[in-house]
Amino acid sequence: TGRVVLITGTSSGIGLAAAVQAAQAGYTVVATMRDTTRSDALLKAAAEAGVTVDVRRLDVTDPESVAACVTAVADSYGRLDALVNNAGRANTFATIETCDLATYREVIEVNFLGVVAVTRAGLPHLRAAGGRIVTVGSTRGLIGQPFNEGYSAAKFAVEGFMESLAPTAAGMGVRVVMVEPGPVFETAFGANSGLTRESLLTEAGPYRRVLEPYLDWVARGAHPGAQTGREIAEHIVTALTDPEPPFRVLTSDWAREYTAIKYTDPEGGRVRAMTASWLAREED
Numbered sequence: 001t002g003r004v005v006l007i008t009g010t011s012s013g014i015g016l017a018a019a020v021q022a023a024q025a026g027y028t029v030v031a032t033m034r035d036t037t038r039s040d041a042l043l044k045a046a047a048e049a050g051v052t053v054d055v056r057r058l059d060v061t062d063p064e065s066v067a068a069c070v071t072a073v074a075d076s077y078g079r080l081d082a083l084v085n086n087a088g089r090a091n092t093f094a095t096i097e098t099c100d101l102a103t104y105r106e107v108i109e110v111n112f113l114g115v116v117a118v119t120r121a122g123l124p125h126l127r128a129a130g131g132r133i134v135t136v137g138s139t140r141g142l143i144g145q146p147f148n149e150g151y152s153a154a155k156f157a158v159e160g161f162m163e164s165l166a167p168t169a170a171g172m173g174v175r176v177v178m179v180e181p182g183p184v185f186e187t188a189f190g191a192n193s194g195l196t197r198e199s200l201l202t203e204a205g206p207y208r209r210v211l212e213p214y215l216d217w218v219a220r221g222a223h224p225g226a227q228t229g230r231e232i233a234e235h236i237v238t239a240l241t242d243p244e245p246p247f248r249v250l251t252s253d254w255a256r257e258y259t260a261i262k263y264t265d266p267e268g269g270r271v272r273a274m275t276a277s278w279l280a281r282e283e284d
């Protein structure tokens with residue numbers, strides 16, 4: 001069988017690319033998704049790359065689906081060597097007064113508690129295999145981003161969780177790695193949210209005056225740090241195969257320089273100026 005990796009959220013984007021590239025690297029890939037009828041793009045990409053993947057259903061917010069999938073994988077292959085926690089949900093571009101509590105809960109369910117649930121279910125098998133846990137975080141999980149409060153909070157939670165787990169897991173023979181992309185523009189991340197500029201601005205109410213310049217900034221899309229899903233997937237495969245992976249993999253020079261602000265400016269002045277600049281306003 002070779003080494004077995006289970007990846008979440010593989011119907012699109014980074015997860016799809018990671019599933020194909022891990023198979024190319026020789027892994028037996030269990031490519032999981034909420035809805036397996038949405039596997040066409042993955043199966044096409046795998047066929048084009050000359051590899052196969054084992055598509056299975058797993059909804060990270062449904063503990064029964066998580067447990068059933070992990071147990072079935074262990075039964076099928078007799079081992080589980082690695083997890084890639086990739087499934088995530090984009091932010092809605094809402095802000096505190098325009099985002100209901102239920103949405104914050106959903107964002108935290110997918111991006112944070114989903115990671116906890118899959119990691120918890122996988123660990124007994126990973127311990128037996130001397131395996132590893134690779135989790136897709138975000139530069140937004142290290143530095144906050146306007147109109148991404150819920151998403152950033154969930155990704156910050158993942159950072160705290162994995163940083164805390166890492167030494168304990170290492171003591172049990174399991175390596176923990178965070179992969180931290182900056183913006184990735186070629187995934188379905190934005191489109192999956194089903195929102196338009198007009199609907200967002202209408203719903204923003206009094207926040208329109210800060211949302212509009214922010215959406216303009218996003219729409220310009222010419223971000224110096226922008227990467228493709230495939231580039232991020234390469235870092236994920238390296239995180240799986242590197243005998244001595246770092247705890248954090250910053251996927252670009254931009255991501256490294258940007259997140260370094262956090263450590264060189266602990267009082268937060270430069271972070272505040274940076275995030276305010278996205279609203280095209282002087283920091284007050």
Ligand code: NAD
Nearest residue numbers: 009011012013014059060086087088138183184187188189
């Ligand atoms: P994407 O929307 O293409 O991929 C996210 C995947 O997660 C989708 O396939 C979606 O169906 C799946 N998913 C959502 N809810 C799920 C659930 N409950 N159970 C199982 N799967 C679920 O976007 P992407 O950019 O490929 O995102 C992958 C990861 O990369 C996410 O963790 C995201 O937070 C992170 N990330 C994305 C960006 C970006 O700019 N796109 C930047 C940094 C980090």
